[in-house]
Amino acid sequence: MAKRNPYLIAAIVIVVIVVAAAAFMFLRGGEAPGEAEEAAAETPTPAEAAEGVRTIVVTATEFSFDPDTITVSPGETIVIIVRNEGRVFHTFTIDELGIDVALNPGDEERIEITVPEGVERITFYCRPHVGLGMVGELVVQG
Ligand SMILES: [Cu+2]
Numbered sequence: 001m002a003k004r005n006p007y008l009i010a011a012i013v014i015v016v017i018v019v020a021a022a023a024f025m026f027l028r029g030g031e032a033p034g035e036a037e038e039a040a041a042e043t044p045t046p047a048e049a050a051e052g053v054r055t056i057v058v059t060a061t062e063f064s065f066d067p068d069t070i071t072v073s074p075g076e077t078i079v080i081i082v083r084n085e086g087r088v089f090h091t092f093t094i095d096e097l098g099i100d101v102a103l104n105p106g107d108e109e110r111i112e113i114t115v116p117e118g119v120e121r122i123t124f125y126c127r128p129h130v131g132l133g134m135v136g137e138l139v140v141q142g
Contacts, residue, residue: 055079058136060103061086063129068136074117083108090134091127100127115140 058080059066072078082092084103092101092111096119101109115122119140126134 053077053079055081057081057083058092059083059085060090060092060126060134062088063126063132063134065092065124065126065134065136069139070136071139071141072113072115073142074115074119074140077112077114080111080113081108082111089128092124093127094122094124096122099124113138 054076056067056070056078058070060082061084070078070080080092082101082103084090084105084107087105089105090103092103092109093099094113096116097113099111099113101111103109115138121140122138124136124138
């Protein structure tokens with residue numbers, strides 16, 4: 001009877017484990033990118049959800065934002081998803097924070113905002129339609 005070589009058995013076990021791990025990672029890697037892309041636009045990332053970052057969807061139409069008032073806390077970080085559901089170009093603009101997002105009809109953009117301390121209100125508006133009352137505000141409370 002041939003005596004089994006313990007080193008050979010150990011080597012075979014290691015090869016089997018490595019191959020299984022590689023196959024597992026390959027299968028997972030094949031699925032992940034598509035899911036991540038789809039989820040990115042509308043839902044908070046896992047990190048945001050874990051940290052309790054609020055996500056607020058704001059729709060822009062002719063000629064208003066809905067909602068047009070958002071209550072926030074000083075120092076809070078929020079994510080605003082702006083969707084242009086109208087038929088003309090709109091912007092979501094906040095001068096104080098250097099935000100100026102352009103949206104063609106059907107566009108959607110994700111904006112992360114950290115609310116500064118020491119302010120009571122932050123106005124957002126649409127550049128072409130501010131004169132038509134297309135404005136809103138972040139009301140800072142707390
Ligand atoms: Cu507009």
